[in-house]
Amino acid sequence: MTKQFRVLYKVTIIILAILAAMLIGSIILMTIGADVFKTYRVILFEPLKTTLQLTEVLIRAIPLTIIALGISVAYRSGIINIGAEGQMAMGILGTTAVALAFPELPKPILLPMAILAGAMAGGVWGFIPGILRAKLQVSELLSTVMLNYIAAQIYTFMLRGPFLDPAELTMGSGTPQSMRLSRGIWLDRFLKGTRLHTGIFFALFLALLIYLLLWKTNYGYKMRAAGASARAARYGGISVTWYLVIAMVISGAFAGMAGAIEIAGVHRRAIEGITGGYGFSGIVVALFGGLHPAGIIPASFFFGLLIVGADMTQRMVGVPANMVNVLQGVIILVIVATKMILADPYLMERVWRKYQGIGKKHVEVEA
Amino acid sequence: MELTQKKITNLRMEHITKRFPGVLASDDITLEISEGQILALVGENGAGKTTLMNILMGLYQPDEGRILINGEEVHFRSPNDAFAAGLGMVHQQYMLVANMTVLENIALGFKAAWSPYKLDLGMVRDRITEIAKKYGLVVDPDAYIWQLSVGEQQRVELVKTLCLGARFLILDEPTSALTPQETDELIVLLKNMSSELSIIFISHKLQEVKDLSDKITILRHGAVVFEGNTHEHSPSDIAALMTGHEVDLPLNEEPAPEGVPVLDIKNLNVKSDRGFLALKDLNLTISSGEIVGLAGVSGNGQRELAEAINGLRKVESGEIQFYGENIANKSPHHIIEAGMGYIPEERNTEGIVPSFSLKENLILKDTEHDEFSNHAFLKNKAIDKNAEDLRVKFDIRSPNISIAAGSLSGGNIQKVILAREISRRPKFLIAVYPIRGLDLGAAEFIHKQLLEIRREGIGILLISEELDEILDLSDRVAVIFKGQIQKVLDRKDANRRSLGILMAGVKDDQTV
Numbered sequence: 001m002t003k004q005f006r007v008l009y010k011v012t013i014i015i016l017a018i019l020a021a022m023l024i025g026s027i028i029l030m031t032i033g034a035d036v037f038k039t040y041r042v043i044l045f046e047p048l049k050t051t052l053q054l055t056e057v058l059i060r061a062i063p064l065t066i067i068a069l070g071i072s073v074a075y076r077s078g079i080i081n082i083g084a085e086g087q088m089a090m091g092i093l094g095t096t097a098v099a100l101a102f103p104e105l106p107k108p109i110l111l112p113m114a115i116l117a118g119a120m121a122g123g124v125w126g127f128i129p130g131i132l133r134a135k136l137q138v139s140e141l142l143s144t145v146m147l148n149y150i151a152a153q154i155y156t157f158m159l160r161g162p163f164l165d166p167a168e169l170t171m172g173s174g175t176p177q178s179m180r181l182s183r184g185i186w187l188d189r190f191l192k193g194t195r196l197h198t199g200i201f202f203a204l205f206l207a208l209l210i211y212l213l214l215w216k217t218n219y220g221y222k223m224r225a226a227g228a229s230a231r232a233a234r235y236g237g238i239s240v241t242w243y244l245v246i247a248m249v250i251s252g253a254f255a256g257m258a259g260a261i262e263i264a265g266v267h268r269r270a271i272e273g274i275t276g277g278y279g280f281s282g283i284v285v286a287l288f289g290g291l292h293p294a295g296i297i298p299a300s301f302f303f304g305l306l307i308v309g310a311d312m313t314q315r316m317v318g319v320p321a322n323m324v325n326v327l328q329g330v331i332i333l334v335i336v337a338t339k340m341i342l343a344d345p346y347l348m349e350r351v352w353r354k355y356q357g358i359g360k361k362h363v364e365v366e367a
Numbered sequence: 368m369e370l371t372q373k374k375i376t377n378l379r380m381e382h383i384t385k386r387f388p389g390v391l392a393s394d395d396i397t398l399e400i401s402e403g404q405i406l407a408l409v410g411e412n413g414a415g416k417t418t419l420m421n422i423l424m425g426l427y428q429p430d431e432g433r434i435l436i437n438g439e440e441v442h443f444r445s446p447n448d449a450f451a452a453g454l455g456m457v458h459q460q461y462m463l464v465a466n467m468t469v470l471e472n473i474a475l476g477f478k479a480a481w482s483p484y485k486l487d488l489g490m491v492r493d494r495i496t497e498i499a500k501k502y503g504l505v506v507d508p509d510a511y512i513w514q515l516s517v518g519e520q521q522r523v524e525l526v527k528t529l530c531l532g533a534r535f536l537i538l539d540e541p542t543s544a545l546t547p548q549e550t551d552e553l554i555v556l557l558k559n560m561s562s563e564l565s566i567i568f569i570s571h572k573l574q575e576v577k578d579l580s581d582k583i584t585i586l587r588h589g590a591v592v593f594e595g596n597t598h599e600h601s602p603s604d605i606a607a608l609m610t611g612h613e614v615d616l617p618l619n620e621e622p623a624p625e626g627v628p629v630l631d632i633k634n635l636n637v638k639s640d641r642g643f644l645a646l647k648d649l650n651l652t653i654s655s656g657e658i659v660g661l662a663g664v665s666g667n668g669q670r671e672l673a674e675a676i677n678g679l680r681k682v683e684s685g686e687i688q689f690y691g692e693n694i695a696n697k698s699p700h701h702i703i704e705a706g707m708g709y710i711p712e713e714r715n716t717e718g719i720v721p722s723f724s725l726k727e728n729l730i731l732k733d734t735e736h737d738e739f740s741n742h743a744f745l746k747n748k749a750i751d752k753n754a755e756d757l758r759v760k761f762d763i764r765s766p767n768i769s770i771a772a773g774s775l776s777g778g779n780i781q782k783v784i785l786a787r788e789i790s791r792r793p794k795f796l797i798a799v800y801p802i803r804g805l806d807l808g809a810a811e812f813i814h815k816q817l818l819e820i821r822r823e824g825i826g827i828l829l830i831s832e833e834l835d836e837i838l839d840l841s842d843r844v845a846v847i848f849k850g851q852i853q854k855v856l857d858r859k860d861a862n863r864r865s866l867g868i869l870m871a872g873v874k875d876d877q878t879v
Contacts, residue, residue: 217743218734229720235711236731237700
């Protein structure tokens, strides 16, 4: 089997998978009576037409990238983190607490402190399922999901209680949100007329960091070994349980940072519903990106596109934005199926035989 | 799927050729086997035996050539086709689901017991009993696979294949994991079975080829270099044909070393996976520069002993003194750093990380040492150089050092593990079944390496079921039975007979 064939084979499978996903999506769209082509066109191309829309896509891609990076660290280390949603919420609370407590501090001090607080709060929320799994063999699927609920309640409580904007009280409107945070934590919006903020560079920096951590350091080596074969890792003197905990802390800290960046860059205050499913989409992005930073960056752009596109379909073709969730579900299923197909060497062998048959005929014709 | 029940009176593979990138795995191979015959397919690792059998089973398609059964050409597009024609193969790696029972495993492939809403386990059970009776293969249908020793698992594979209606058996190194006793039993069993069906078996072990087969075909580099009737040739002739040169496994002929005790195990108690005591007050002392062979039928506590010494299994009570330090219940990392080397039983899943590259696997235990790591950053150049050096020194046959270690052959994986463990310069080495399933060339190489490090003053605990291996290499032989050391013999007192009796649990061989 030639190398070109392998690459061609994989690319073809992926293209077919995308087409399959779109086909299934169009059936669903047809059932709600939508104009399929127009919907796809709006989702996939409309957001790219203006700079403003494009920056909105990038803004969505920032937290997705950061969360997916963290999730890939956990996955690679053999633990599945479904708790990014809760970890992100906790991160927002941590950042908000610091910003509210020290509004007078200058930016070079306050901003790192606030992001660090977000990372720590998210890290703690990742540490809990990590240590439960390491010491008591509690399934992380269970604990992370449960901690999501707890985090959501704590978040609501804080926004309606201690963090509630005093102005809301005096005005009496009672919108559950914090007061506008000090300018000291605002990330700069560097493109006039858009909301695109410097968080994008931070996200790219984190992607580089994760790449270096996982593939260039001995810590990453050990984490990947623990994830790839826990038994061999243990044999090799690697404390698998310890690295599980570390991986969960990193994963949680990244989700927490995503939350910190989101409020520092976009909202500049804690609002209800900020997390908005980023924590779950992050899982899909991580898998879609092949659990590798180089894949996660384009994958999060693609999912950012879907989110913005969904808003636009609602406005332009009357297809509800929830449809994007349906499409996401379809994409997850197709990814899982594609992975299984790509991992089947016998299928590849059979296709190779057919391909050779075609190639031979082709040569004969040319001759 | 309706299975034909016709007997296979003749099977012929003609001019089979199969190419892989850069390798001619099968080069115009022709072989034939008739009813009731046992054909031994012999050759070194990488000679193309398994590829040829995979072609016969429909896992691979030949590039050229054809297969004939009873004179009719057949095309197997998948193992199911081969299976429907009555061929059954027992692979070297057992294809069993560990957390299911024997009965459930066999039921998995037993389509006749399946109906849309019901699985007729009773029917499968009856079939197992029938097969067990017919061929004398005893298995406990309700045991979980993970509870069984490797030998027992193999028996399950055999029963499974037969239950599913195989009338032609292909066995890929059937004895590589068996104890001497089990091997003898298997040979008798297969001899009896050959009156009912034909068998092709792949083997490296010339003695059993001699004992069992009627015909022999030797492959080297994908081509048939010899075929003939077994009884006309001696094992040494066959060995020479197989490797292309005369092979003598090295012997430990040096005088007993005068080392000091370095590993001293006192009253060790360790539990097995199933919760009972696998080691009961075990005592054993090993000195520097000596090889102590631990003989015993598998499942008598060997695995638990190796794991306990290496910190991979909890020690209930007792001491493991290693260079003056009690390492019982210390972490694997601590024990590795104390100088322990370990060649584990499960080379594919424990000894290497299969998805990691060859070079990555060679530094599994050393990622944080300055040699390969600079302030946590891996030194890629040093890692590459280490891998290139070890690849040459240990004759690891792989296209490059970035290939996934799991894709290498068993012998080469074992060389990777050996290379890593020896190049780390351990103070002591525990080698568990180091040559299981390896060809003569690789076995010779590994034994030479073990003797070499013994000469350097390293103590070795050699756990093996192969009495020849133990007798060839050991300075002293300890026999383990039901979690205790029956007796420790000097090399001069150890022979197949005395060890066999001790392994069977008789304490004082004078009484027999």
